[in-house]
Amino acid sequence: MKKTNLWQRLLDLLAPRFCTVCGRRLSLSEQVLCASCNMHLPRTGFHLNGADNMMARLFWGVIPVERAAALFYYEASSDASNIVYDLKYHDHPEIGEEMGRMMAREFAPSGFFDGIDLIVPVPLARSRQRHRGYNQSLCIAKGIADATGLPLGKRAVRRTTFKKSQTQMGRRERQENVADVFRLRDAAAVSGRHVLLVDDVVTTGATMTACARELLAAGGVRLSLLSLGFAKS
Numbered sequence: 139m140k141k142t143n144l145w146q147r148l149l150d151l152l153a154p155r156f157c158t159v160c161g162r163r164l165s166l167s168e169q170v171l172c173a174s175c176n177m178h179l180p181r182t183g184f185h186l187n188g189a190d191n192m193m194a195r196l197f198w199g200v201i202p203v204e205r206a207a208a209l210f211y212y213e214a215s216s217d218a219s220n221i222v223y224d225l226k227y228h229d230h231p232e233i234g235e236e237m238g239r240m241m242a243r244e245f246a247p248s249g250f251f252d253g254i255d256l257i258v259p260v261p262l263a264r265s266r267q268r269h270r271g272y273n274q275s276l277c278i279a280k281g282i283a284d285a286t287g288l289p290l291g292k293r294a295v296r297r298t299t300f301k302k303s304q305t306q307m308g309r310r311e312r313q314e315n316v317a318d319v320f321r322l323r324d325a326a327a328v329s330g331r332h333v334l335l336v337d338d339v340v341t342t343g344a345t346m347t348a349c350a351r352e353l354l355a356a357g358g359v360r361l362s363l364l365s366l367g368f369a370k371s
Contacts, residue, residue: 158224158233159217170221170236179218180211182368185245193368196343201350204332205362207250209241212339212367222339222367226270231277234338237366238281245364246286254362255331257288260349261297261320278366279336288334294327295320295352320349325356332360339367 143166155164157172159179164172171179184191188205197203210218225233245251259279267273276292283290299319322328333353337346346363353359 158230159220169240170233175217179209182208182211184208184368185248185250188248188250188362192370193340193343193363193365196340197347197363200343201347201354201361203350203361203363205250206364207245208340208365208368209237209244210367212369214369218367225277225366226274226338229271231272231274234274234277234366235281235284238278238283238336239285240281241278241364241366242282242285250362250364251286251288251334253332253360254286254288254334256291256294256328257283257286257334257336258291258294258328258353260335260337260345261295263297263299263319266297274338275336278338282334282336282364291324291327291333294322294324294333295349296323297321297349318348320352322352322355328353328359329356330358332362334362334364337363337365339369340365341369342371 156162157164157168157175158170159175160172162172182191182193184193184207188194188207191206193208194203194206197206212219212222221233221237224230242251257279259273259275262270262273279290282288297319298321335346335350335353340346340363350361350363354361
């Protein structure tokens with residue numbers, strides 16, 4: 139143990155890590171967020187009542203969802219939004235994995251993952267993934283899988299195209315932008331199973347709805363949803 143700690147301290151000295159929210163240097167025991175920013179992260183608490191919360195209600199009457207949750211409230215240009223910006227645009231896939239692990243550890247005691255059979259990340263179009271180098275939703279899903287031991291279904295569904303960024307779009311525009319862009323790739327992998335669909339941020343729910351409909355087409359699919367951030371509309 140002492141040898142491991144010595145190497146950790148040496149690595150930390152040579153390559154210090156910094157809080158993605160405030161920029162303060164992290165201690166050896168801290169990951170991605172410093173203790174203060176972690177404590178003040180605007181958590182939603184949605185996992186405590188996954189069937190009836192602000193995020194779950196987005197999908198009522200649209201797609202059948204057993205439970206839905208997000209770790210924190212996302213607001214553009216807020217301090218917490220740095221987590222998503224660094225993950226998506228600053229080449230830090232490790233942020234997604236660590237935040238996925240943290241979210242899974244926090245949500246597990248509430249029973250949020252009970253009965254889940256498979257984790258499916260919302261896919262990126264190939265052109266988009268080549269440009270970014272990775273799929274941020276897959277990074278988050280990997281962290282969740284690592285903490286829960288649940289299997290990943292990386293090839294269950296694919297995204298056929300990327301039209302344009304949805305950042306400045308309203309609800310209707312978002313729905314039109316993701317209409318018919320997902321295709322079920324492996325129906326056998328999800329048929330008859332309880333699937334947890336994972337994305338980075340949910341705003342109107344348009345992307346998750348479009349992807350979920352393809353998964354539901356496999357037949358007998360039960361569906362739950364999880365995201366890192368939730369943007370209040």
